[in-house]
Amino acid sequence: MKALLRKGFSSRRLNKLSGSVAQLVERTTENREVTGSTPVGATETPETIAVSGFSFNGIFQPLEVVIPDMTTTRSLIAPATSANFETAEMPLRPLGPKSVKIKIAYSGICHSDIHQVRGEWSAGNFPMVPGHEIAGHIVEVGSDVTKFKVGDRAGVGVFVDSCRECENCKNGFENQCLNGSVGTYNSRHKDGTISYGGYAHELVVDEHFALHIPEGLDMAAAAPLLCAGITVYSPLKRWNVGPGKKVAILGLGGLGHLAVKIAVALGADVTVLGHSLAKKDDALNFGAHDYRSTEDAFANLKGSFDMILNTTSADLNVDGLLSLLRMHGALVNVGLPGNSQSYNPFSIIGGGKSIAGSNTGGIPETQQMLDFCAEHGIVATIELLDASNPSTIDAAYDRVVASDVRYRFVIDAATI
Numbered sequence: 001m002k003a004l005l006r007k008g009f010s011s012r013r014l015n016k017l018s019g020s021v022a023q024l025v026e027r028t029t030e031n032r033e034v035t036g037s038t039p040v041g042a043t044e045t046p047e048t049i050a051v052s053g054f055s056f057n058g059i060f061q062p063l064e065v066v067i068p069d070m071t072t073t074r075s076l077i078a079p080a081t082s083a084n085f086e087t088a089e090m091p092l093r094p095l096g097p098k099s100v101k102i103k104i105a106y107s108g109i110c111h112s113d114i115h116q117v118r119g120e121w122s123a124g125n126f127p128m129v130p131g132h133e134i135a136g137h138i139v140e141v142g143s144d145v146t147k148f149k150v151g152d153r154a155g156v157g158v159f160v161d162s163c164r165e166c167e168n169c170k171n172g173f174e175n176q177c178l179n180g181s182v183g184t185y186n187s188r189h190k191d192g193t194i195s196y197g198g199y200a201h202e203l204v205v206d207e208h209f210a211l212h213i214p215e216g217l218d219m220a221a222a223a224p225l226l227c228a229g230i231t232v233y234s235p236l237k238r239w240n241v242g243p244g245k246k247v248a249i250l251g252l253g254g255l256g257h258l259a260v261k262i263a264v265a266l267g268a269d270v271t272v273l274g275h276s277l278a279k280k281d282d283a284l285n286f287g288a289h290d291y292r293s294t295e296d297a298f299a300n301l302k303g304s305f306d307m308i309l310n311t312t313s314a315d316l317n318v319d320g321l322l323s324l325l326r327m328h329g330a331l332v333n334v335g336l337p338g339n340s341q342s343y344n345p346f347s348i349i350g351g352g353k354s355i356a357g358s359n360t361g362g363i364p365e366t367q368q369m370l371d372f373c374a375e376h377g378i379v380a381t382i383e384l385l386d387a388s389n390p391s392t393i394d395a396a397y398d399r400v401v402a403s404d405v406r407y408r409f410v411i412d413a414a415t416i
């Protein structure tokens with residue numbers, strides 16, 4: 001508040017701004033009038049506050065108050081639902097004693113970014129800075145940080161905070177926090193501010209939620225491991241995929257191609273199931289032992305697999321897939337079909353089969369996954385994007401939706 005007072009605001013006027021800073025932030029981030037390079041939203045440290053606009057009695061009140069040393073970071077923003085990307089300066093969280101500042105080198109494009117920018121899951125918080133496949137270097141550490149030092153390679157995945165007190169958090173499954181984890185973007189921090197993700201130059205995050213990216217992994221190609229990689233690694237491990245096990249990977253996209261590489265490295269016999277044979281050569285190059293169309297599989301591969309990992313968001317022939325499982329086999333979903341999926345209970349009773357799901361992984365398992373990938377030389381197969389023209393991201397989104405990416409887009413953050 002002192003900074004605002006220095007700018008000539010009376011304390012009475014400031015009091016009329018009313019409410020907590022968190023509320024102020026919420027209001028300002030809801031403003032659509034703020035565009036261009038003006039910082040959107042507000043941040044406060046004990047000494048400074050920067051406000052680009054606020055809503056008072058329901059009326060937008062632009063304020064020409066921008067503190068010169070306000071910490072912002074250049075970002076790619078979706079200004080509104082389905083709007084084209086722009087570049088803008090966005091607030092950066094203040095560095096707390098336990099937090100680290102990461103200079104982002106690369107940020108992967110996950111299909112869930114597209115769902116959220118396009119408002120397909122919920123209304124969303126705009127302007128939105130998507131991105132939860134983040135790889136970069138530590139450039140600043142808080143006074144109590146022990147896990148990282150300046151210069152370390154670091155990554156951030158799908159969430160940046162959780163309650164840290166519930167049973168799941170205490171057991172290292174922050175991704176399944178019973179009180180809700182804080183998403184890396186389009187979510188709210190505990191202080192009420194909106195979280196902004198990895199399509200940016202910098203990110204400040206609590207050290208607990210940052211991962212070490214081992215030396216030897218290409219940074220750009222490692223970025224997608226932070227979401228796509230852990231999303232498939234976690235269920236492959238939980239269902240004990242390894243030597244002697246037969247696994248089918250349904251779909252060969254961003255998730256599927258990493259599932260093939262990881263399942264092969266775990267020692268399993270891996271078959272890719274696709275709706276066509278278009279990606280057969282790529283699948284075999286990734287190490288798959290077989291590639292079949294689903295029609296072929298339904299006709300010829302009944303009772304073959306210990307696990308089928310569904311990485312697609314297509315509606316499924318659930319009974320048909322269950323028929324491909326061996327006794328005690330599992331159909332595990334990490335893709336999210338848009339519609340409810342039905343099945344005949346007879347399909348699981350015979351053979352004692354399971355239908356299950358999985359959602360990313362906790363911090364300990366994500367680190368384990370990164371170390372495993374470094375040990376086995378596994379990274380994503382990527383197309384690197386120059387984001388100096390933000391419309392590149394819009395075009396990339398269209399290509400992801402059309403399944404026309406080999407196999408993950410990664411933004412070169414230096415071009416933002």
Ligand SMILES: [Zn+2]
Nearest residue numbers: 110112227228
């Ligand atoms: Zn993701």
Ligand SMILES: [Zn+2]
Nearest residue numbers: 163166169177
């Ligand atoms: Zn929790």
